Amino acid sequence: DAKTTQPNSMESNEEEPVHLPCNHSTISGTDYIHWYRQLPSQGPEYVIHGLTSNVNNRMASLAIAEDRKSSTLILHRATLRDAAVYYCILRGVYNTDKLIFGTGTRLQVFP
Amino acid sequence: DTEVTQTPKHLVMGMTNKKSLKCEQHMGHRAMYWYKQKAKKPPELMFVYSYEKLSINESVPSRFSPECPNSSLLNLHLHALQPEDSALYLCASSQAGRDRGETQYFGPGTRLLVL
Numbered sequence: 761d762a763k764t765t766q767p768n769s770m771e772s773n774e775e776e777p778v779h780l781p782c783n784h785s786t787i788s789g790t791d792y793i794h795w796y797r798q799l800p801s802q803g804p805e806y807v808i809h810g811l812t813s814n815v816n817n818r819m820a821s822l823a824i825a826e827d828r829k830s831s832t833l834i835l836h837r838a839t840l841r842d843a844a845v846y847y848c849i850l851r852g853v854y855n856t857d858k859l860i861f862g863t864g865t866r867l868q869v870f871p
Numbered sequence: 872d873t874e875v876t877q878t879p880k881h882l883v884m885g886m887t888n889k890k891s892l893k894c895e896q897h898m899g900h901r902a903m904y905w906y907k908q909k910a911k912k913p914p915e916l917m918f919v920y921s922y923e924k925l926s927i928n929e930s931v932p933s934r935f936s937p938e939c940p941n942s943s944l945l946n947l948h949l950h951a952l953q954p955e956d957s958a959l960y961l962c963a964s965s966q967a968g969r970d971r972g973e974t975q976y977f978g979p980g981t982r983l984l985v986l
Contacts, residue, residue: 790971791971792971792972796975801979802979802980803875803961803963803977803978803979803980804914804961804963804975804977805977806974806975806976809972809974811972845913847913851971851972852971853971856968856969856970856971857902857919857921857926857927857968857969858904858916858919858927858968859914859916859975860916861913861914861915862913863913864913
């Protein structure tokens, strides 16, 4: 299974952009890159996903490196509500039907 | 409606008790999941149901028994649990569980304490 590597923790100030990195050097050509986050005392929630091209939605942007060996989740203006654990997850033919969570990045946002 | 509901929110049980966790979704999803999450750890998959049939059992001990009575409901029956089974139990659903681009929707979880 392809693995992901994320920093254990990151900090940001409110209203500043946040760039959350994820390394996935063994990604295969058909693996999708998914991001979920888990707010305190809640279940995980979907943030964004992509395959090759950069993606934008109302929550965030996903920038995927040209060689696909890394990606970055971008929160354009962090709010206190964005404090959560962010998980970068690969989904390929070996795990089409399940999510395999890594350790994630704990994001702290300061007022 | 993109909500997955779970009951109860909290559960305390003794090692000889039998209890059940319940999960419900009304999004028309045909894949449903149970995950277990220990404190400060990521969620770990336990079971997957696809079209009401058990498709994945991640070598979970038999004291956990899943059931999918219909496409909207998922139960997890608990019997003779151990204190180390104390955790947050998360339910999720997705459209069919067969697309790598598919989104999973999670419930808020049931926090279980086994005494």
